[in-house]
Amino acid sequence: xxxxDVLSLCKRRGFLYxxxxxxxxxxxxxxxxxxxxxxxxxxxEIWRRLYTLGxxxxxxxxxxxxxxxxFKASGHxxxxxxxxxxxxxxxxxxxxxxxxxxxHPNPSIxxxxxxxxxxxxxxxxxxxxxxxxxxxxxxxxxxxxxxxPGSGRVGYLRPxxxxxxxxxxxxxxxxNREKLPLGxxxxxxxYRNEISPRQGVIxxxxxxxxxxxxxVDPEDKGWPRFNDVKDEKLKLFANDGREMELTVxxxxxxxxxxxxxxxxxxxFTQEFLKSIGVDGERLRFRQxxxxxxxxxxxxxxxxxxxxxxxxTEIVGIADRGCWDLSRHIKFSxxxxxxxxxxxxxxxxxxDAIKPKYGLLGPKYKALGAKIGKALEATDPxxxxxxxxxxxxxxxxxxxxxxxxxxxRVKEKVSGVKVIPHVIEPSHGLDRITYTCLxxxxxxxxxxxxxxxxxxxxxxxxxxxxxxxxDDLDKVAMQIDEDIRYSGIETFYDxxxxxxxxxxxxDEIGTPYCITVDYQTIxxxxxxxRERDSQSQVRVNVKDLPxxxxxxxxxxxxxxxxxADGSE
RNA sequence: GCAGGUGUAAUCUAGUUGGUUAGGAUUUUAGCCUUCCAAGCUAAACGCCCGGGUUCGAAUCCCGGCACCUGCACCA
Numbered sequence: 001x002x003x004x005d006v007l008s009l010c011k012r013r014g015f016l017y018x019x020x021x022x023x024x025x026x027x028x029x030x031x032x033x034x035x036x037x038x039x040x041x042x043x044x045e046i047w048r049r050l051y052t053l054g055x056x057x058x059x060x061x062x063x064x065x066x067x068x069x070x071f072k073a074s075g076h077x078x079x080x081x082x083x084x085x086x087x088x089x090x091x092x093x094x095x096x097x098x099x100x101x102x103x104h105p106n107p108s109i110x111x112x113x114x115x116x117x118x119x120x121x122x123x124x125x126x127x128x129x130x131x132x133x134x135x136x137x138x139x140x141x142x143x144x145x146x147x148x149p150g151s152g153r154v155g156y157l158r159p160x161x162x163x164x165x166x167x168x169x170x171x172x173x174x175x176n177r178e179k180l181p182l183g184x185x186x187x188x189x190x191y192r193n194e195i196s197p198r199q200g201v202i203x204x205x206x207x208x209x210x211x212x213x214x215x216v217d218p219e220d221k222g223w224p225r226f227n228d229v230k231d232e233k234l235k236l237f238a239n240d241g242r243e244m245e246l247t248v249x250x251x252x253x254x255x256x257x258x259x260x261x262x263x264x265x266x267x268f269t270q271e272f273l274k275s276i277g278v279d280g281e282r283l284r285f286r287q288x289x290x291x292x293x294x295x296x297x298x299x300x301x302x303x304x305x306x307x308x309x310x311x312t313e314i315v316g317i318a319d320r321g322c323w324d325l326s327r328h329i330k331f332s333x334x335x336x337x338x339x340x341x342x343x344x345x346x347x348x349x350x351d352a353i354k355p356k357y358g359l360l361g362p363k364y365k366a367l368g369a370k371i372g373k374a375l376e377a378t379d380p381x382x383x384x385x386x387x388x389x390x391x392x393x394x395x396x397x398x399x400x401x402x403x404x405x406x407x408r409v410k411e412k413v414s415g416v417k418v419i420p421h422v423i424e425p426s427h428g429l430d431r432i433t434y435t436c437l438x439x440x441x442x443x444x445x446x447x448x449x450x451x452x453x454x455x456x457x458x459x460x461x462x463x464x465x466x467x468x469x470d471d472l473d474k475v476a477m478q479i480d481e482d483i484r485y486s487g488i489e490t491f492y493d494x495x496x497x498x499x500x501x502x503x504x505x506d507e508i509g510t511p512y513c514i515t516v517d518y519q520t521i522x523x524x525x526x527x528x529r530e531r532d533s534q535s536q537v538r539v540n541v542k543d544l545p546x547x548x549x550x551x552x553x554x555x556x557x558x559x560x561x562x563a564d565g566s567e
Numbered sequence: 568g569c570a571g572g573u574g575u576a577a578u579c580u581a582g583u584u585g586g587u588u589a590g591g592a593u594u595u596u597a598g599c600c601u602u603c604c605a606a607g608c609u610a611a612a613c614g615c616c617c618g619g620g621u622u623c624g625a626a627u628c629c630c631g632g633c634a635c636c637u638g639c640a641c642c643a
Contacts, residue, residue, distance in 0.1 A: 195641050196568075316643090499603070513604095
């Protein structure tokens with residue numbers, strides 16, 4: 001089996017289509033067909049319920065286009081821009097900052113011009129062939145656009161949904177009645193102008209993600225349900241080279257995973273993936289190397305699935321620390337802290353500066369009030385030579401002792417402001433969907449089938465009349481309608497031999513088929529056929545409302561089997 | 568973005584020293600037949616990646632583009 005078998009089936013059967021195919025297609029873009037969309041929706045719904053109903057997260061939906069400052073703050077505008085040079089003789093592309101590693105302590109901070117100069121003056125040549133190098137070109141992986149008409153404002157398509165959550169933190173924190181932990185999820189598209197999209201839906205330029213951002217107290221990275229899962233196993237590949245299978249509890253005790261909440265959500269991710277049909281044997285967690293870590297991450301574990309492409313990241317679970325909120329505080333000036341209330345308020349005494357506004361005003365005119373505020377915020381311990389330095393509107397002012405008093409103040413402190421830390425399980429929905437397809441793909445002789453888990457299968461029941469005559473079709477159509485009206489997806493089919501119809505359903509992963517035959521007319525029973533075992537049992541038509549729900553939940557159906565009817 | 572390879576129907580594929588109407592299989596559709604796992608019969612629909620050039624004549628040769636695969640680079 002390789003990816004092209006799976007992709008070919010996906011196209012043939014309506015899971016995935018290359019985008020804009022009639023115009024020749026665009027690399028890195030795929031459309032979901034009817035079955036792919038249904039299946040993906042099922043995955044999203046399962047995920048959503050696990051987080052919202054299971055763990056109390058709330059869901060939001062934010063804009064996909066944002067103004068430049070958002071992504072300046074997030075670091076994406078700068079971190080995503082790779083500075084490239086090309087060799088003029090062999091055409092090989094290189095990253096400019098990598099080429100001058102030995103010539104500069106921190107080449108990543110250099111501007112294009114400075115990199116250029118460094119390359120020229122030190123005579124750096126192409127490492128592959130020794131040829132002359134081109135000037136530095138920026139390649140930014142962000143899709144740029146303009147908000148509004150004319151020159152408008154520069155905007156970008158979001159590279160991740162997470163920023164939409166971070167910028168809403170003050171609103172959401174208030175919504176959560178100013179308490180931590182606060183969990184927020186978002187499902188949506190992100191955009192990255194990949195240099196070289198490959199491998200079907202594994203690397204796309206426009207892709208779907210399911211992101212969860214959990215804001216926690218930086219000093220309390222525990223999780224209430226941690227104890228319930230501490231004996232569950234995780235397959236871990238740490239960045240010190242160790243491969244091991246540990247329980248969640250052991251991993252935290254031994255410091256392999258840095259805190260409880262990260263470990264809990266790794267387990268949670270594993271259970272989610274298994275529940276939608278990802279093969280546990282082909283699933284592992286790999287810790288990012290130090291130099292692989294994103295610009296914001298303090299620690300990061302990838303859930304990787306083994307695909308025909310090799311081990312592939314499908315979920316990244318990162319401790320983003322306070323990076324994002326700190327940056328947005330800095331760029332927006334908005335207080336994005338959480339207030340951590342002490343059990344009992346502390347009474348503290350401290351020295352404070354009390355400005356003499358009567359003197360500041362005449363001397364500094366309009367600046368006086370601002371300088372006064374700045375003085376109030378300054379710690380008297382910073383006084384040197386009987387003066388303190390304050391900065392107002394970007395200018396430093398040295399204020400002599402004659403301009404203020406130092407007073408002892410008593411303050412009641414009922415808590416502290418903290419910048420919450422963020423634990424982020426970020427799921428590549430397209431990769432997860434594809435993993436489900438590939439892990440479900442099986443060949444039986446010449447036949448292909450998808451052993452999709454019933455939970456995500458786009459069609460749950462095929463409903464057939466054995467023959468499309470003698471009223472068998474009418475009965476089958478009625479059964480089909482009843483099941484659909486009860487909220488379960490079915491597919492009615494009366495064309496071709498019964499075997500062909502089963503095969504068609506196997507191919508799109510339908511877990512069960514119901515067949516109306518002549519015996520149905522006599523005794524009101526139908527056959528229920530299970531995809532993976534191909535076994536059949538007879539059940540009563542009048543039990544179908546129960547049976548259909550029960551089998552989808554994995555119930556043993558023996559209780560519904562009509563006594564002597566099974567074969 | 569570079570290098571190499573590939574591109575024939577929804578899918579898999581045959582077919583070039585350039586030469587009649589591009590062949591097969593699967594799928595799909597209509598009908599016949601058929602009492603549970605891709606049966607059979609009849610018929611139908613659907614194709615040379617796109618554009619330009621060479622030529623009396625191009626699926627075939629040349630150029631450009633696009634897409635896919637492999638490698639390099641990239642991959643928050």
